[in-house]
Each structure stands twice: as structure tokens, then as C-alpha cells.
Amino acid sequence: MKTKNLIALEGNQAIALAMKQINPDVVAAYPITPQTEIVQVFSEYVANGEVHTEFVTVESEHSALSACIGASAAGARTMTATSSQGLALMWEMLYIASGARLPIVMTVVNRALSSPINIHCDHSDAMGARDSGWVQLWSETAQEAYDNLIQAIRIAESVNLPVMVNMDGFITSHAEEVIEPLDDEEVKHFVGEYRPLRSLLDIEHPFTVGPLALQDSYFEFKRSQAEAYKRVIPVLKRVADEFSKITGRKYDLFETYNLDDAEIGLVVLNSTAGTAKEVIDVLRGEGKKVGLLKPRLFRPLPVEELREALSKLKVIGVMDRADTFGGFGGPLFTDIRSILYDVPNRPIVTDYIYGLGGRDVTTEQIFKVFENLENIYNTGKVESLVSYVGVRE
Amino acid sequence: MPVNIKELSRKEDRLTGGHRLCAGCGAPIAVRQILLAIDKPVVAANATGCLEVATTIYPYTAWKIPWIHSAFENAASTISGLEAAYQSLKRQGKITEDIAFIAFGGDGGTYDIGFQALSGAMERNHKILYICYDNEAYMNTGIQRSSATPLGAWTTTTPAGKVRPGKLGKKKDIVASVAEQGAVYVAQASISNFRDLIEKVRKAVSMDGATFINVLSPCPRGWRTDTSETVNIARLAVETCFWPLYEVEDGRWRINYIPRQKLPITEYLKPQGRFAHLFRPENAQLLEEIQKEVDAKWELLQKKAQLFQ
Numbered sequence: 294m295k296t297k298n299l300i301a302l303e304g305n306q307a308i309a310l311a312m313k314q315i316n317p318d319v320v321a322a323y324p325i326t327p328q329t330e331i332v333q334v335f336s337e338y339v340a341n342g343e344v345h346t347e348f349v350t351v352e353s354e355h356s357a358l359s360a361c362i363g364a365s366a367a368g369a370r371t372m373t374a375t376s377s378q379g380l381a382l383m384w385e386m387l388y389i390a391s392g393a394r395l396p397i398v399m400t401v402v403n404r405a406l407s408s409p410i411n412i413h414c415d416h417s418d419a420m421g422a423r424d425s426g427w428v429q430l431w432s433e434t435a436q437e438a439y440d441n442l443i444q445a446i447r448i449a450e451s452v453n454l455p456v457m458v459n460m461d462g463f464i465t466s467h468a469e470e471v472i473e474p475l476d477d478e479e480v481k482h483f484v485g486e487y488r489p490l491r492s493l494l495d496i497e498h499p500f501t502v503g504p505l506a507l508q509d510s511y512f513e514f515k516r517s518q519a520e521a522y523k524r525v526i527p528v529l530k531r532v533a534d535e536f537s538k539i540t541g542r543k544y545d546l547f548e549t550y551n552l553d554d555a556e557i558g559l560v561v562l563n564s565t566a567g568t569a570k571e572v573i574d575v576l577r578g579e580g581k582k583v584g585l586l587k588p589r590l591f592r593p594l595p596v597e598e599l600r601e602a603l604s605k606l607k608v609i610g611v612m613d614r615a616d617t618f619g620g621f622g623g624p625l626f627t628d629i630r631s632i633l634y635d636v637p638n639r640p641i642v643t644d645y646i647y648g649l650g651g652r653d654v655t656t657e658q659i660f661k662v663f664e665n666l667e668n669i670y671n672t673g674k675v676e677s678l679v680s681y682v683g684v685r686e
Numbered sequence: 687m688p689v690n691i692k693e694l695s696r697k698e699d700r701l702t703g704g705h706r707l708c709a710g711c712g713a714p715i716a717v718r719q720i721l722l723a724i725d726k727p728v729v730a731a732n733a734t735g736c737l738e739v740a741t742t743i744y745p746y747t748a749w750k751i752p753w754i755h756s757a758f759e760n761a762a763s764t765i766s767g768l769e770a771a772y773q774s775l776k777r778q779g780k781i782t783e784d785i786a787f788i789a790f791g792g793d794g795g796t797y798d799i800g801f802q803a804l805s806g807a808m809e810r811n812h813k814i815l816y817i818c819y820d821n822e823a824y825m826n827t828g829i830q831r832s833s834a835t836p837l838g839a840w841t842t843t844t845p846a847g848k849v850r851p852g853k854l855g856k857k858k859d860i861v862a863s864v865a866e867q868g869a870v871y872v873a874q875a876s877i878s879n880f881r882d883l884i885e886k887v888r889k890a891v892s893m894d895g896a897t898f899i900n901v902l903s904p905c906p907r908g909w910r911t912d913t914s915e916t917v918n919i920a921r922l923a924v925e926t927c928f929w930p931l932y933e934v935e936d937g938r939w940r941i942n943y944i945p946r947q948k949l950p951i952t953e954y955l956k957p958q959g960r961f962a963h964l965f966r967p968e969n970a971q972l973l974e975e976i977q978k979e980v981d982a983k984w985e986l987l988q989k990k991a992q993l994f995q
Contacts (some may be wrong), residue, residue: 319774355760360763360764361767367772390736468878494729
């Protein structure tokens with residue numbers, strides 16, 4: 294192993310650095326808090342000739358993703374980044390990117406959706422896009438976001454699907470963290486040369502992208518698209534293996550923390566997992582059998598693997614940083630609970646909606662969640678399947 | 687280079703027959719003329735609309751060129767991305783061909799829902815040609831008014847009723863809008879004057895930047911005209927100066943065609959069912975207003991052109 298090259302970077306800077314090292318053919322992006330710094334830092338790389346990227350400074354996020362779709366269909370390695378309202382404005386084009394099987398890679402710096410307007414972290418933006426056909430990777434730290442973005446290129450191009458890498462707005466995007474980046478050459482070698490299956494610039498072989506598919510063909514298009522997601526899990530594992538060989542950093546479908554012998558488990562995405570680990574350390578010190586599962590791949594949902602990892606628990610608390618208004622708890626909760634339906638002696642699964650609009654997530658809140666879960670464990674009684682944490686009621 | 691019709695007739699059509707556009711539709715006439723005008727390879731993006739749906743019903747396609755449709759409001763952004771990919775790959779030596787990038791959009795996809803994307807692409811000055819085939823309403827959804835619908839026209843959302851005589855308000859002047867924002871080349875053309883259209887397309891694709899051509903493209907279904915009259919109707923639009931042929935190159939306005947005898951606007955309106963109600967006695971004033979509007983715009987255009995003589 295070579296000596297470690299450690300540098301202090303904010304999450305957004307780490308993402309911009311990864312983009313520079315990936316050196317995509319085209320980036321089309323529009324500024325939005327808290328993603329803006331990614332665009333700014335990347336602009337400097339462009340201005341200084343450090344990338345060969347054609348950087349399209351579009352007039353909206355809708356046009357950002359539209360331009361990415363055009364570029365990707367033209368056989369270019371294509372990236373973008375956004376947050377919140379920007380992702381919402383892209384919504385129409387998200388489905389078109391995945392339906393056209395274009396391996397665009399996008400960082401989503403997670404931020405709450407209006408209204409009321411709020412610039413801080415929650416996951417309502419990406420959760421609103423969870424059925425759009427984008428592969429979703431989630432990141433606890435700037436290091437993970439950086440590593441995920443580099444791996445996302447390989448995953449996207451192997452399965453011809455767009456990939457979204459999520460990291461928490463401000464908490465991760467604006468906090469300085471010591472990270473260990475790869476060398477430029479290592480990234481270049483890892484992502485390799487992009488060889489698209491087809492390109493609209495191949496003028497000798499013209500073809501039509503985005504035809505009108507009616508009652509007799511649309512369903513087959515969608516059915517074959519659904520099949521493509523089955524390839525994501527093996528590809529992700531293979532890419533993670535290769536990545537760990539050069540970095541020593543191991544990635545999988547999810548990370549577990551003290552889960553093997555745990556009876557009470559917590560499932561939580563992104564930066565809150567770090568806070569939860571602190572709490573788990575304290576509770577473990579008190580002899581409590583508590584553990585954590587932090588999904589990395591949320592779409593496609595690794596159903597079998599999550600079931601295997603969670604089925605032996607007695608009580609599971611899911612923490613959702615997004616609500617489904619009028620629905621049955623947060624999006625992560627409904628998925629996890631559904632996965633465990635067929636398990637004999639299935640665990641009790643409850644939901645804790647927390648941290649909306651950047652509400653600070655404290656260890657006290659997570660201690661309370663565990664207290665509640667322990668209560669359920671002891672009594673077998675659930676007062677409320679879905680509850681809200683850290684809010685004035 | 688003069689337009690030689692014999693030579694053009696020997697060129698391969700890059701939009702083939704067998705598509706499902708209506709008989710008498712102006713759009714495929716425009717597209718075929720435009721593609722004939724260009725000698726180099728063309729890659730096209732198409733906004734949602736008649737032209738898109740009727741030419742690419744899976745598993746068929748009428749396009750013999752690389753072609754993409756992604757959505758309604760974003761043909762300009764999609765072609766921007768294609769052109770950006772081209773610039774990047776060319777710079778890296780991965781592609782060597784000289785390719786023309788063309789976006790096609792109807793008036794709904796251009797004047798209305800795609801106006802922002804069009805403005806953005808023009809301002810960024812991608813090396814593209816954006817073609818609006820203007821049939822003056824949302825024809826694909828069934829003849830609803832757009833901001834390209836002219837004053838007084840009947841559409842299904844501006845019906846001629848007891849208190850409203852068709853569309854209230856004037857047609858948006860998109861050519862002036864795009865020209866005034868500084869696009870390197872902007873022009874207005876008509877399928878009836880194919881030599882003019884072809885010359886404009888050739889000029890546009892030779893420019894080093896974003897160009898826009900607005901092409902009048904009659905719609906027999908929406909205009910309530912005979913399918914055999916499409917080109918004649920377009921010609922009457924030109925001869926009445928309802929649809930002057932002009933261009934704006936680097937901010938310099940030039941009229942490309944001055945009718946020998948400017949015909950009264952009624953000559954253009956009369957054969958079209960969408961204007962039939964204007965000929966009722968109670969709408970005489972509106973008819974006069976339309977003539978005045980055409981005259982005023984023609985006069986203004988001539989003054990603009992005089993500035994650069």
C-alpha cells in the first residue's frame with residue numbers, strides 16, 4: 294500500500310474533485326443551494342483546462358438533464374449535479390433518461406422540497422425520484438460520496454442505467470472532512486474509456502431514439518427495463534471489489550454496524566448513520582444488543598440481501614428523512630416492512646420520521662428512538678407504527 | 687451558390703415517405719426541403735408534436751439520419767447536449783466528421799413551452815440550427831391556440847362565439863425576439879418559397895453559432911383548408927406580407943422578398959375556414975384591424991431593413 298494522501302475537503306469539493314478525475318466528456322448543470330459549489334469548483338477546472346469536458350451552463354435543471362440526455366445519446370460520458378427543486382424540475386426528464394437507457398451520473402445533494410422553501414437537508418428530493426428508474430446510491434460521508442461517484446460511472450455504463458449519488462445537503466456537502474482521494478491516474482484507469490453501445494454521432498449507422506411506442510410495444514419496453522435492474526447488484530459488487538483492491542475501502546449493498554448479534558436494529562440513510570453509530574457504541578457499552586443497517590443501494594432495492602440481514606432482529610426502527618403525505622410512513626419504512634412480510638417470526642418494524650428541512654439530528658433523539666424500540670422489544674406492544682422525532686407537536 | 691432543382695431532385699430524401707403525417711401537412715415539406723439543403727451529415731432532435739409522433743411510430747422510423755426525441759419543451763436543450771458531446775469528442779480527436787445539428791419544433795414547442803430552452807441555447811451559442819415549423823396552434827392535441835396563433839383565428843380553445851371572435855391578441859413575434867437577443871442568424875421562411883428556404887438553411891448551417899429559422903407550415907386540419915392548397919396558402923401568406931421573408935444576420939435586418947403587388951390580407955384569410963367568421967358583418971372591424979396590423983409590421987420591417995442598406 295502506498296502512503297496515504299489525506300486532504301481536508303468539503304463534501305461538494307470532494308464531488309467536484311471526483312468529477313475532475315473522472316473527466317467526463319460533457320457536464321450540463323445549473324446552480325442550486327446546496328449543490329452550487331460543485332458547479333463552481335468544476336467551472337474552475339474547466340477554466341484552467343484541467344478537464345476535457347464540454348461544460349454546458351444551462352438555463353434550468355430541466356435543460357441540464359435534457360442536455361445530458363442529448364449528450365449521453367451522442368455517446369458522451371455525461372454528468373450533472375443538483376438538489377431539491379432542481380431535481381423536482383428534472384422529474385420529467387429522469388424517466389426519459391432511464392427509459393432511453395442512458396448511463397448519466399448525477400450527484401444529488403439532498404435538500405428539502407418546498408413549500409415552505411427551505412435550503413437544508415432532508416431526503417424528500419431523492420425519495421420523490423425513487424421510482425424514476427435511476428439507480429440510487431447513498432453516502433454517509435464525503436469520502437463515501439467521492440467513492441460512490443467514481444464507482445457510479447462504472448455501474449451506470451455496465452448496465453446502461455442512470456445513477457444518482459446522494460449526500461446530505463450542508464451536513465456533508467459543506468462540512469470539511471479529511472478524505473483520501475485516489476490519484477488522477479488511478480481514477481482514469483478505474484473508470485476506463487467509455488465505449489457506448491451506440492451513438493447518435495455514428496452517422497454511418499443512424500437510429501431513432503425516443504420513438505412513439507403505443508399499446509403494442511410500450512409495455513415490452515418497460516418490462517425489459519425492469520429486467521435491467523437485476524443486473525445492478527452483481528455489477529455493483531464486482532465494481533466494489535475492484536475498488537477495494539486499489540483503495541482498501543470496502544463497499545457493499547449496505548453497511549452493517551454491530552448487527553450480527555443484535556436484537557434491535559436501526560435502518561437509516563446517509564449522515565445520520567454516523568450519529569447512530571455513536572449512540573450504538575454507548576448502548577453496546579451498557580450491554581444492549583443494538584445494531585445498525587445503513588443502505589448504500591436503495592434503488593434497485595436489494596430485497597433478498599436486506600431480508601437476510603434484517604430477518605433475525607426482533608424489533609427494527611426505520612428512520613426516514615422524508616414523509617409520504619397521506620401514505621403509510623416514510624418511503625424507507627414501507628420498503629423495509631414489506632421486505633420482511635414473508636419472514637417467519639418477522640420483526641416488528643416501526644418508523645421514525647426525523648430531521649425534515651435540516652432539523653438537527655441529535656444523539657438524544659436517537660437514544661429516544663432506541664428507548665422506544667426497547668420498550669416495544671420488552672412489551673411486544675407498539676404505540677404508534679409511524680411517529681415523528683425532534684419536532685414540536 | 688444558386689439552388690439547382692435538378693441537382694436537388696437527385697439527392698436522397700432523408701425523411702422517407704410512409705410516415706403518418708396528414709395529407710397536405712406542411713411540416714414534412716419543410717423538413718425535406720431543409721434536409722435537401724444540407725450536404726453534410728445531419729443529427730436531429732425533435733420536440734414532441736405532430737412531426738415527432740407521426741414519423742417514429744415504433745418499430746418504424748421515417749428518419750434516415752440519427753434522430754432523438756426526448757420531450758416537448760426541450761428540443762433546444764437536447765440538441766445543445768448533442769452538440770456539446772460533438773465538440774468534446776472532436777476536441778479529443780474521437781470524431782472527425784463535420785456534422786450539422788438541427789432541432790425541429792412546432793410553434794407550441796418553440797413559442798410557448800420550449801421558449802426558455804430556445805433562448806438558453808441561442809444565448810450559449812451552440813453551433814445548431816433550430817427550425818420552428820409554425821402551423822399556428824397545437825395541432826397534435828387537436829387545434830388549441832398557442833402564442834403563434836394569429837389575431838382572430840378560430841381554434842378549439844379560441845372558438846368564434848357570440849361574444850368572442852376567435853383568438854384575442856396578436857401572434858408573438860418570435861423571430862424578432864430571437865434576433866434581438868443576439869443570435870448570429872435568424873430568418874423567416876415559407877415552404878412556398880423553397881429556394882429562399884434552402885438558401886437560408888445553407889447559410890444557417892455555415893454559421894459558427896446558434897441559428898433559428900421560422901418556417902410557415904400550413905395545417906389543413908387546423909386551418910380548415912383543402913389539402914391540395916397547402917403551398918398556395920403559404921404563398922398567399924407571403925404575398926400579403928402576413929409572412930414576410932426576411933433574415934437577421936449579425937443584427938442586420940434584410941428583406942429577402944418584396945411582393946410585386948402586396949395583396950390584401952383577405953386574400954390569405956378567405957380560403958381558410960379558421961377565419962370564416964371574420965367575414966361576418968359584425969367582425970368587419972376586426973378584419974380591418976388585422977390588415978392594419980399586417981401593414982404596420984411590414985412597414986416596420988422595411989424601416990429596420992433600410993437601416994442596414
